[in-house]
Amino acid sequence: MAAHDGWRFGARGVRSSRREALFGGLCLCCLPTLGRSAEGFGLDEVGPGIFVRRGPDAEATPDNDDAIANIGFIVGERSVLVTESGGSLADGRWLRGQIRARTDKPISHVVLTHVHPDHCFGAEAFEADKPVFIGHHALRAALDARGEYYRTRLVEILGAEKAGRVVYPTLEVADGAEIDLGGRRLTFHAHGAAHTNCDLSMRDSASGLLFPADLLFVTRIPSLDGSLVGWLKEAEVLKAMGAEKAVPGHGPTLVAFAPAMADLTRYLGTLRDETRKALASDMPIETAVATLGRSEADKWALFDLYHGRNVTQAFKELEWE
Amino acid sequence: MKPFTAALALSLAASLPAAALFAGPAAAAGASDTDAERLARWQEIRTSIFGDKTVEPTETLVAVEAPVRALDAALVPITLTMPEKDKVAGVSLIIDDNPSPYAANITFGPAADPGEIKLRVRVNNYTNVHAVVRMKDGRLFETTKFVKASGGCSAPMGMSDEEAMKGMGDMRMKFSGEPAPGKSTEATLMIRHPNFSGMQMNQVTRDYTPARYIQKVVVAQGGRNILTLDGDISIASNPVINFAFLPEGKAPVTVVASDNQDGRWEHSFPVPAPSN
Numbered sequence: 001m002a003a004h005d006g007w008r009f010g011a012r013g014v015r016s017s018r019r020e021a022l023f024g025g026l027c028l029c030c031l032p033t034l035g036r037s038a039e040g041f042g043l044d045e046v047g048p049g050i051f052v053r054r055g056p057d058a059e060a061t062p063d064n065d066d067a068i069a070n071i072g073f074i075v076g077e078r079s080v081l082v083t084e085s086g087g088s089l090a091d092g093r094w095l096r097g098q099i100r101a102r103t104d105k106p107i108s109h110v111v112l113t114h115v116h117p118d119h120c121f122g123a124e125a126f127e128a129d130k131p132v133f134i135g136h137h138a139l140r141a142a143l144d145a146r147g148e149y150y151r152t153r154l155v156e157i158l159g160a161e162k163a164g165r166v167v168y169p170t171l172e173v174a175d176g177a178e179i180d181l182g183g184r185r186l187t188f189h190a191h192g193a194a195h196t197n198c199d200l201s202m203r204d205s206a207s208g209l210l211f212p213a214d215l216l217f218v219t220r221i222p223s224l225d226g227s228l229v230g231w232l233k234e235a236e237v238l239k240a241m242g243a244e245k246a247v248p249g250h251g252p253t254l255v256a257f258a259p260a261m262a263d264l265t266r267y268l269g270t271l272r273d274e275t276r277k278a279l280a281s282d283m284p285i286e287t288a289v290a291t292l293g294r295s296e297a298d299k300w301a302l303f304d305l306y307h308g309r310n311v312t313q314a315f316k317e318l319e320w321e
Numbered sequence: 322m323k324p325f326t327a328a329l330a331l332s333l334a335a336s337l338p339a340a341a342l343f344a345g346p347a348a349a350a351g352a353s354d355t356d357a358e359r360l361a362r363w364q365e366i367r368t369s370i371f372g373d374k375t376v377e378p379t380e381t382l383v384a385v386e387a388p389v390r391a392l393d394a395a396l397v398p399i400t401l402t403m404p405e406k407d408k409v410a411g412v413s414l415i416i417d418d419n420p421s422p423y424a425a426n427i428t429f430g431p432a433a434d435p436g437e438i439k440l441r442v443r444v445n446n447y448t449n450v451h452a453v454v455r456m457k458d459g460r461l462f463e464t465t466k467f468v469k470a471s472g473g474c475s476a477p478m479g480m481s482d483e484e485a486m487k488g489m490g491d492m493r494m495k496f497s498g499e500p501a502p503g504k505s506t507e508a509t510l511m512i513r514h515p516n517f518s519g520m521q522m523n524q525v526t527r528d529y530t531p532a533r534y535i536q537k538v539v540v541a542q543g544g545r546n547i548l549t550l551d552g553d554i555s556i557a558s559n560p561v562i563n564f565a566f567l568p569e570g571k572a573p574v575t576v577v578a579s580d581n582q583d584g585r586w587e588h589s590f591p592v593p594a595p596s597n
Binding site for chain 1: 386388392393396398400439441475476481482484493495497507509511513522559561563
């Protein structure tokens with residue numbers, strides 16, 4: 001049962017003693033105090049002082065507060081960094097509550113990994129902490145183009161009180177950046193167009209863990225909103241970082257990086273190769289949408305919802321090659 | 322015209338297909354309209370376009386092919402087929418519940434093979450899509466198809482307007498099939514153009530990006546017209562049109578495209594030589 005994954009740290013190579021000391025050996029998922037937005041998913045301590053909530057492979061609904069991404073926080077000697085803000089104000093508030101239940105250290109940084117609402121609409125919940133909001137240099141313009149549109153949709157689903165406002169980055173990463181939380185440094189990399197045009201990845205010096213955000217989807221089908229060719233290129237950039245384990249934007253809270261990235265690049269590579277072949281043979285787009293990439297159908301959650309759109313995106317991009 | 326204003330206001334209740342984020346149970350505008358309401362809307366639109374001319378229903382003279390549920394409301398592929406092609410003068414595509422329903426009007430010239438034409442459109446609501454074929458004898462025939470989609474006209478199309486306008490006016494044409502004298506050749510015309518609908522908001526200025534769309538495309542070979550397309554905001558960004566024509570001689574295919582803001586682009590494409 002996914003909600004109890006937290007108990008299997010031993011199997012993941014992370015010692016469980018620290019976690020037991022922190023939480024008194026209680027399974028967080030079963031604590032009645034957990035917010036509804038967690039949807040029964042608790043926080044996993046995926047590394048020393050690194051807590052991540054697994055987002056379910058679902059769409060935003062009135063019942064789940066758009067709490068569908070893997071969000072969490074990292075505790076340093078001096079302060080706390082929020083790895084992803086959450087999918088709504090309600091989700092962000094839930095996360096802030098989880099942080100405050102564990103530490104009184106100031107929340108100094110909130111990472112906005114890219115423009116999609118399931119990752120950045122929780123930011124408002126942290127505004128009172130006056131953190132540095134870290135984002136890709138292209139995030140501001142992307143939020144300008146889409147932020148209000150996303151908010152409108154989110155308000156329709158969750159209501160105005162729970163949706164959250166658009167929050168802009170206050171530290172815009174042009175290429176790379178480094179943050180020191182005390183005892184650990186976090187290194188950021190602003191990627192070229194891939195999943196979106198504003199993907200920011202992060203590496204923690206203390207654990208060696210990579211946080212590729214939505215540049216790495218696991219179990220949930222990737223959604224293509226930037227550049228297919230670019231994503232495959234940025235996958236190589238991430239591989240070159242040499243991380244053994246990663247916290248993906250969707251899927252389990254901690255994965256072995258190489259095989260997870262191999263699954264993703266297999267999907268994207270299949271999409272690219274089959275689309276190029278279809279274009280070379282003058283296949284109409286509607287036939288492409290209905291027939292390409294079907295070998296991936298049973299390998300991803302929400303395939304039927306997203307795959308056709310991914311083919312459309314791929315077709316639009318590659319027909320101009 | 323009342324129904325169109327209503328559609329405009331409802332257009333914000335929309336999902337963004339490009340980003341594929343809110344695919345959930347869409348509270349789609351127009352989803353609950355009754356058949357009678359849809360019929361009344363069509364009658365109003367039909368009169369505004371065709372006046373009091375009779376538009377007869379047909380099951381054979383024109384067919385419209387579209388996905389029942391659009392995966393991407395900002396790019397819905399449409400195929401129009403006209404089996405009795407020698408009698409066809411032109412065809413119109415009307416998306417009843419779009420803010421500007423008259424999506425495209427195509428007039429075929431002497432060099433056309435009007436058997437089939439494909440376009441990509443935006444669909445803003447659950448809507449009937451009508452195809453009306455004009456025969457050479459002046460009679461009009463229509464058929465309809467119901468498409469479920471929402472938000473295609475108002476969805477932000479990229480991350481910025483500047484990005485969307487890159488390379489505006491660039492064109493490509495692909496020919497397929499073995500060219501042979503007297504046989505028709507299939508062609509795909511691609512035009513780089515954002516086709517801004519006027520309903521996509523720019524958050525910096527808190528204003529809508531002004532509508533800027535391809536209004537007219539004239540395709541010809543050696544002075545013989547293949548087709549003339551009058552377009553509107555319902556045509557998807559970076560328009561792609563698939564058609565067939567009857568090549569004659571070695572003259573290139575010429576395309577002249579113009580938009581509603583005095584943009585004008587002209588390109589010509591060499592026709593593949595016949596194999597015999």
